[in-house]
Amino acid sequence: AQSVTQLGSHVSVSEGALVLLRCNYSSSVPPYLFWYVQYPNQGLQLLLKYTTGATLVKGINGFEAEFKKSETSFHLTKPSAHMSDAAEYFCAVSEGGNMLTFGGGTRLMVKP
Amino acid sequence: SAVISQKPSRDICQRGTSLTIQCQVDSQVTMMFWYRQQPGQSLTLIATANQGSEATYESGFVIDKFPISRPNLTFSTLTVSNMSPEDSSIYLCSVTQGAGETQYFGPGTRLLVL
Numbered sequence: 001a002q003s004v005t006q007l008g009s010h011v012s013v014s015e016g017a018l019v020l021l022r023c024n025y026s027s028s029v030p031p032y033l034f035w036y037v038q039y040p041n042q043g044l045q046l047l048l049k050y051t052t053g054a055t056l057v058k059g060i061n062g063f064e065a066e067f068k069k070s071e072t073s074f075h076l077t078k079p080s081a082h083m084s085d086a087a088e089y090f091c092a093v094s095e096g097g098n099m100l101t102f103g104g105g106t107r108l109m110v111k112p
Numbered sequence: 113s114a115v116i117s118q119k120p121s122r123d124i125c126q127r128g129t130s131l132t133i134q135c136q137v138d139s140q141v142t143m144m145f146w147y148r149q150q151p152g153q154s155l156t157l158i159a160t161a162n163q164g165s166e167a168t169y170e171s172g173f174v175i176d177k178f179p180i181s182r183p184n185l186t187f188s189t190l191t192v193s194n195m196s197p198e199d200s201s202i203y204l205c206s207v208t209q210g211a212g213e214t215q216y217f218g219p220g221t222r223l224l225v226l
Contacts, residue, residue, distance in 0.1 A: 034214070036217070041217050041222070043219040044217040045217070046214060048115075062203045094213055096213060098145075098160075098213060100145075100206075100215055102156075102159070103154065104153075104179050105153075
């Protein structure tokens with residue numbers, strides 16, 4: 001069975017600092033991996049995804065993530081945080097059958 | 113990607129009543145799903161809405177409590193029946209298109225049960 005662990009339910013960074021949100025997964029087959037963002041009072045927006053091919057994927061708003069099979073990780077990064085990045089971030093895994101399993105979420109806070 | 117809308121966007125309901133949530137997509141989609149997001153929590157899949165047949169429910173969710181319809185390729189409803197305060201959550205629909213594996217989410221329905 002697939003599962004996702006997001007380390008750190010809350011992460012706080014200063015504006016302009018590096019953002020690193022951690023995601024580890026377990027899957028019995030090569031996974032599809034996703035990061036979604038949820039702004040206050042909104043639905044989920046797809047940030048980026050990994051299915052096959054290049055292990056470093058770039059998404060919207062300057063975010064990127066790297067699939068590391070040996071570490072079963074898919075950490076999300078952004079070089080320089082902006083106040084508008086404050087939101088809840090969810091990592092999710094699929095084994096290709098449309099069944100998405102979500103991590104617990106990480107709330108990113110950006111300090112001025 | 114498809115544009116997904118949900119109605120109502122939010123509601124406050126009395127316990128014991130039922131609420132039907134609509135999910136409308138602006139183009140045909142392959143799969144439609146319903147999720148629940150309890151306060152401060154992650155998303156949990158309630159069911160897969162199947163066109164023209166009964167929905168497929170996940171463990172812990174039953175048709176009597178969460179009846180779902182999907183009459184065509186662009187529309188689905190979720191009813192939350194005989195509500196209690198524990199049903200206070202955000203309910204989200206999501207869709208996939210073609211043979212794609214990516215799910216796109218609607219804006220959600222914020223439900224408060226008093």
